[in-house]
Amino acid sequence: MFFRLFLLMRKEFLQFFRNVPLLIIVLYGATLDVYTAGEVSMDVHNYPIAVYDIDQSAQSREVAGKLREPFFQVTHFITEEKQIENLIEDGKVSVVVVFPKGFGEKTASYQTAQMQVILDGSNSNASELALRYLSSIVYEHNLDLLVTKWKISNVTAKFIPYVDDQTLYRYNPNLIDRWAFCLQEFFTIMTLIGMLLTATAMVNEKQFGTIEQLMVTPLRTFEIMAAKIVPMVVVLFIATFIAVFVILKPIVGVPLAGNVWAFFLVTLIYSFAISGFGLVISTLSNNLSETVLFSLLMVVPIMFLSGAWVPPEAMPGWMRFLVMFSPLKYYLDLGNGIFLKGNSIFLMWKDLLFLTSLGIGAFLLGASRFRKVFQ
Amino acid sequence: MTFSVRRFKAVAQKEFLELRRNPLFFLMTVLAPLILFFLFAYGFPLDAKNIPMGVLDLDKSALSRTLLDKFEAGKAFRIKQTAGDYASLEKELSLGRIRAILAIPADFSRNLKRGLPVTLQILVDGSYPNRANLVSGYAEATIFSFRTEILRDFFIKAFGSAGAADLPIDLSVSVWYNPSFRSEDFIIPGIIAIIMMFFPPLVSAISLAKEKETGSILNMYCSSVTKTEYLLGKMTPYVLISYVNFLIFLLCALFIFEVPLRGDLPALLIVSAFYTATAVAMGLSIAVCVNTQIAAILITAMVTLTPSFLYSGFMVPVSSIGEEGRLLAYGLPATHYIDVARKIMVKGVGFAEVKLSVLALVGFCVGLYAISIAWFKKRLG
Numbered sequence: 235m236f237f238r239l240f241l242l243m244r245k246e247f248l249q250f251f252r253n254v255p256l257l258i259i260v261l262y263g264a265t266l267d268v269y270t271a272g273e274v275s276m277d278v279h280n281y282p283i284a285v286y287d288i289d290q291s292a293q294s295r296e297v298a299g300k301l302r303e304p305f306f307q308v309t310h311f312i313t314e315e316k317q318i319e320n321l322i323e324d325g326k327v328s329v330v331v332v333f334p335k336g337f338g339e340k341t342a343s344y345q346t347a348q349m350q351v352i353l354d355g356s357n358s359n360a361s362e363l364a365l366r367y368l369s370s371i372v373y374e375h376n377l378d379l380l381v382t383k384w385k386i387s388n389v390t391a392k393f394i395p396y397v398d399d400q401t402l403y404r405y406n407p408n409l410i411d412r413w414a415f416c417l418q419e420f421f422t423i424m425t426l427i428g429m430l431l432t433a434t435a436m437v438n439e440k441q442f443g444t445i446e447q448l449m450v451t452p453l454r455t456f457e458i459m460a461a462k463i464v465p466m467v468v469v470l471f472i473a474t475f476i477a478v479f480v481i482l483k484p485i486v487g488v489p490l491a492g493n494v495w496a497f498f499l500v501t502l503i504y505s506f507a508i509s510g511f512g513l514v515i516s517t518l519s520n521n522l523s524e525t526v527l528f529s530l531l532m533v534v535p536i537m538f539l540s541g542a543w544v545p546p547e548a549m550p551g552w553m554r555f556l557v558m559f560s561p562l563k564y565y566l567d568l569g570n571g572i573f574l575k576g577n578s579i580f581l582m583w584k585d586l587l588f589l590t591s592l593g594i595g596a597f598l599l600g601a602s603r604f605r606k607v608f609q
Numbered sequence: 610m611t612f613s614v615r616r617f618k619a620v621a622q623k624e625f626l627e628l629r630r631n632p633l634f635f636l637m638t639v640l641a642p643l644i645l646f647f648l649f650a651y652g653f654p655l656d657a658k659n660i661p662m663g664v665l666d667l668d669k670s671a672l673s674r675t676l677l678d679k680f681e682a683g684k685a686f687r688i689k690q691t692a693g694d695y696a697s698l699e700k701e702l703s704l705g706r707i708r709a710i711l712a713i714p715a716d717f718s719r720n721l722k723r724g725l726p727v728t729l730q731i732l733v734d735g736s737y738p739n740r741a742n743l744v745s746g747y748a749e750a751t752i753f754s755f756r757t758e759i760l761r762d763f764f765i766k767a768f769g770s771a772g773a774a775d776l777p778i779d780l781s782v783s784v785w786y787n788p789s790f791r792s793e794d795f796i797i798p799g800i801i802a803i804i805m806m807f808f809p810p811l812v813s814a815i816s817l818a819k820e821k822e823t824g825s826i827l828n829m830y831c832s833s834v835t836k837t838e839y840l841l842g843k844m845t846p847y848v849l850i851s852y853v854n855f856l857i858f859l860l861c862a863l864f865i866f867e868v869p870l871r872g873d874l875p876a877l878l879i880v881s882a883f884y885t886a887t888a889v890a891m892g893l894s895i896a897v898c899v900n901t902q903i904a905a906i907l908i909t910a911m912v913t914l915t916p917s918f919l920y921s922g923f924m925v926p927v928s929s930i931g932e933e934g935r936l937l938a939y940g941l942p943a944t945h946y947i948d949v950a951r952k953i954m955v956k957g958v959g960f961a962e963v964k965l966s967v968l969a970l971v972g973f974c975v976g977l978y979a980i981s982i983a984w985f986k987k988r989l990g
Binding site: 324352379398401414522530543547 | 638648651687704721726733737777781785795807822918956962
């Protein structure tokens, strides 16, 4: 029995390794695709800003001088009012700061002076952030002015009840975007490849009628299923190995804070879980195009609900419930936990438990449907 | 051979019939994108909301309570755990159950009352840097408003008059196009662009790769149809269906999600038609190069979805993407389309202001079809 199982697995391996384009794609997914995902940076910095200084006073220049990197970059000095509209409409700048006439005089005599800010609200998130930076810069300046206004000497200025804050970042102290993006892309691509490979390997036999040949062999349904899944798991495992030791650790520089073998164990469980999902899809579809559509209909929500793009707590309540059924969520949490946080898998036993049960569930569902369809 | 409209129509008709007779496939090309559209549109609040936060309040005074109330008042934070020691909070952080820890020192209110500076510690989970930035940004904004109140009280008390704390510089802010900072206005045109860049390329890639893989393309090889007629005819149904899809998305955006349409509707419709044709052409050009469906599918999924998602300016403005990333960004049709769509819908500009992006899209469209036709060989091997 083991021998014939071995033979069938060998056939699957040969089939996979002889499909050169497919091999290249899997390799690309595990290496370059993961690497390039790290090129993007989500941080809003060097926000392009335009200054329209009508006042041209020392005071206005002083404030304008404080609008600098890393938050802002003054890219345009405007001399006419109508330029404001052009710059914002073309998206060249998203913030325009205007110092009206008399700004310097008023601040010098400690009257309240207006400083106008025009924001492009169409990029709501970035403009909110920009406004926040801007307010705090102006506030610090205000404070300086107040202190001089009341002639508080430097000595007594220390006795102002000032609430300061100090922010530290755990697990990625310098907030290197690359780590998070490459890991995220890797977890996602494993899901996509794993699900599609398993599903298509099954459906191909159906579509080309070679399933008939398998049916007349002494192999049992269970053996056919196992022979299809085990090679895919092995392929995913190899891809993981390459991704971790060729790309993620040496090139991207992700700190492998936890136990790498624990991560491989998690990957093993995840590969089986994902191929379970692939199995379910393969029993639902009759040809490749259907397989792909079903897979996408499953993969994209799985990705979306994983929390990789949107943190679960920001989703509406019903969606937060669905998050529980996304296997990628657990893989992501476990993977990030091991790679970045250095957690032990015993600490994260709940995630592991949920992932395993999801995998078993999908596997059982797939297996029972498989029996019905193929017998 | 000259281009024959009759043959072109025949191919298009055959493809359309094939689609119609495969109800599952037909349903999925129409229904699946719509489901995703709603999932994304409802699930993409980019504002920070309900960030779970742990608090280590060593002071436990009225003043520290006021600070915490400030955190709870906004919708950004949800204080999840106040009791406990540092170690248990850190465990929660490592399990991802809270995203930040706020530590209030024991002498917080005592020092403030004596006019001494105090420092609050914020520990943020950095495993998602963009989220960490958002969390610390909101936390600092909350502390900022608390700081302002404390200082105002101090100045008024120290100098007697209520006007003592008037700030010398007053910021007057005006927000254009989107005064209430509605993130839907920003996000939904992007979601349309992303979904349009995902499904149409896939179905078009599958449709050609399927003929190649199953061998039915041989019928075409030995017929009188030219490759230009064949490829264009084959893609026509997909462009049309995808465009109908787009129109449905647009209606949903306008009437369900209340995204404004301030600019030229005809301009938007024309640009979107080019974008749709480009998306279909992406799938086509990939399918021309490979022989199996699975290869076509995987390549299409990799070159369309993720790059469009990350680089197109969908979530981050293109200006803050790194140097190489920006080059890639401008090489993506989605970048140009999102730019045009946002400008027309939200900013209300006309054709003239977006002509460069429109030109780029037309270029992509024509270029991809030309490449596909040139590469496509009407023979075996």
